[in-house]
Amino acid sequence: MIAYVLRRLAYGFATVLGVLAFLFGLFFLYATPEDMARRALGDKAPPQAIEQWIVNHEYHHPLFWNPENPGKTLIVDHYRRMLTFDFGRSDADDVRVTTRLREGVGPSLSLTVPLFFGGLVLSISLALFVATFRETYIDRAGVALCVLAMSVSILLYIIGGQFLIARILKWFPISGYDADPAVIARFLVLPVLVGLAASFGEQVRFYRTVFVEETNRDYVRTARAKGCGDGRVMWHHVLRNAMIPIITRVVLAIPFLFTGSILLESFFAIPGLGSMTVDAIHANDFATLRVMVFLGSVFFIAGQIVTDVCYTLADPRVRLE
Numbered sequence: 459m460i461a462y463v464l465r466r467l468a469y470g471f472a473t474v475l476g477v478l479a480f481l482f483g484l485f486f487l488y489a490t491p492e493d494m495a496r497r498a499l500g501d502k503a504p505p506q507a508i509e510q511w512i513v514n515h516e517y518h519h520p521l522f523w524n525p526e527n528p529g530k531t532l533i534v535d536h537y538r539r540m541l542t543f544d545f546g547r548s549d550a551d552d553v554r555v556t557t558r559l560r561e562g563v564g565p566s567l568s569l570t571v572p573l574f575f576g577g578l579v580l581s582i583s584l585a586l587f588v589a590t591f592r593e594t595y596i597d598r599a600g601v602a603l604c605v606l607a608m609s610v611s612i613l614l615y616i617i618g619g620q621f622l623i624a625r626i627l628k629w630f631p632i633s634g635y636d637a638d639p640a641v642i643a644r645f646l647v648l649p650v651l652v653g654l655a656a657s658f659g660e661q662v663r664f665y666r667t668v669f670v671e672e673t674n675r676d677y678v679r680t681a682r683a684k685g686c687g688d689g690r691v692m693w694h695h696v697l698r699n700a701m702i703p704i705i706t707r708v709v710l711a712i713p714f715l716f717t718g719s720i721l722l723e724s725f726f727a728i729p730g731l732g733s734m735t736v737d738a739i740h741a742n743d744f745a746t747l748r749v750m751v752f753l754g755s756v757f758f759i760a761g762q763i764v765t766d767v768c769y770t771l772a773d774p775r776v777r778l779e
Contacts, residue, residue: 463763470759475537477755482536485744491517494549497742515549515745545749550741555749558734563716565635566730569646569723570715573653577661578708580654585665586692592670600666607659612652616725619652633727649726653719668703672696709765713757 494517495508503511512518519530539546545555588600624632630648672678673696681691716731723732731750738746 463767466763466766470763473759474752474756477752478537478540481540481748481751482533485748486521486532486536491515494742494744514552515547540748540752546745548738548743549745550738550743555746558746559731559749562729562731562734564637564730565728566719566723566732567715568637568642569649569653569728569730570719572646573650573657573719574711574715576650577654577657581658581661582665582697582704584658585662585669586697588662588666589669589673589696590692592673601663604659604663604666607655608663609659610656612656612721615652615656616721619648619655620725623648623651633725635726635728645726645728649719649722649728653722664707665700665704668700669696672700675699705768706765709768710758710761712764713761714754716753716757 491512492508494515495511496503499507499511509518516535517532519532519535521532523531538544543556545559547554548558584600588597591597620632623629631645632648635645636642669692673691677699678691678695681695686695719730720732720736722728723730724736727733734746735750737743738750
């Protein structure tokens with residue numbers, strides 16, 4: 459397994475290099491340093507201010523080749539900064555990107571972690587319940603409800619939740635965030651409920667399909683022939699043998715907990731990494747956008763490798779070669 463993990467790490471590193479090449483072409487070939495400076499300072503900024511901005515952000519070096527100093531090129535600096543996690547400063551306000559990341563990861567995790575675990579427990583429990591009564595009116599009603607929930611845009615969940623729960627019932631604030639442990643739950647309950655409602659249909663339907671497929675296996679019929687009840691069959695046999703697709707879905711979702719939820723953070727004014735990404739788009743902050751795309755790709759590749767390793771823990775029959 460060690461050889462397999464090392465090989466996957468090598469493939470992952472090559473993929474990261476390819477992502478960085480794509481980012482370089484997107485941010486430095488399509489948009490020149492002069493374009494970045496004008497978007498940051500405004501179209502009416504004097505040429506001296508634009509040149510100084512370019513020098514301050516170290517965008518004044520040649521793109522690919524510098525005969526005087528081959529190491530001082532934009533592409534070398536791009537790879538060096540990303541691979542050493544020295545992300546430099548924001549193009550919008552000169553604040554260090556790592557400072558923004560440290561400030562935003564806490565609010566993002568405070569939202570995504572309860573949303574992740576709450577959605578996982580709720581969806582698996584409901585999917586097991588529906589799958590237990592497969593091909594009955596409970597199963598059909600559950601599938602219809604899931605399809606209906608999937609057909610509604612998350613924007614409608616957000617607007618409806620803010621209007622009904624926050625404005626009409628006044629149970630929670632419409633938006634805002636306070637890291638004080640005494641009041642933080644008051645600001646997070648509504649976005650977590652909205653997130654659960656928006657993801658409920660798709661998750662339950664997926665897990666229900668997995669569980670129903672497992673109920674047709676021979677080991678289920680054997681367990682029933684031995685006298686096991688429906689509850690024991692579903693929770694102790696079907697759930698355990700359905701861990702491979704569950705792990706695939708769960709582990710691949712974990713890295714994105716750190717990048718935040720863009721829509722929920724934006725609508726509920728949570729200062730996490732998701733809202734930071736939206737602010738960077740509005741401010742034409744190429745440095746921050748480049749970092750967020752890079753981190754997203756790194757987290758995704760790492761999640762794939764961890765998923766493969768978890769397969770062997772969930773099912774001893776799986777061998778990584």
